[in-house]
Amino acid sequence: MHAVFQSGGKQYKVNIGQIVRLEKLNFSVGENIIFNNILLISNSSYVEIGSPNILGSEIKANILRHGKCKKINIIKFNRRKHYKKKQGHRQLFTDVKILDINYLNRDIKNGT
Template sequence: MYAIFKSGGRQYEARPGAVVKLEKLPGEVGENLTLDQVLLFSDGEQVQVGQPLVQDVAIRARIVEQGRHRKIIVFKSKRRKDYQKKQGHRQYYTAVRIDGIEKQA
């Protein structure tokens, strides 16, 4: 059983028990979430594809961690113009554990 869902402008795959790092979501560690923007749902036998969303399917998740990714370096330069700019960036994320995928029927 798995589902494809949308969060923060990106698409993620959800399987029960998996930990997924999403774009920053409000909430404290230990809180429960319901992710209801499901694009595709498969129960092992049938596959439902939404147009654009699958109705009556929701993903239950629990916040495991609020953190930041590794630093990336953004370096810009223009040759022969004596221009260089170096900048670092760390993106915030929310790690969630997928507790289950529910079909309301």
């Protein structure tokens, strides 16, 4: 069973118990959060696709940690023009553990 949700302009496919690396969220570590922008929920017996979101569905998650990704280097260079520019960037992230997926006040993992 899995779900697809949207956070930070990106879409993520998740299962219960999975740890997902999202763009930086402004919540403290250890706090529980709820995602409401659910695009798809799938179980072995059915698939529900939203248009654009599934009403009454939510994903409960717990914030594990915040951090910065590995540094990427951006280099711009024009030969024979005496132009060279070097720049670096480290993207902020939040690690989130998916606790539960609910659909219309039903618990999908139990199939009720």
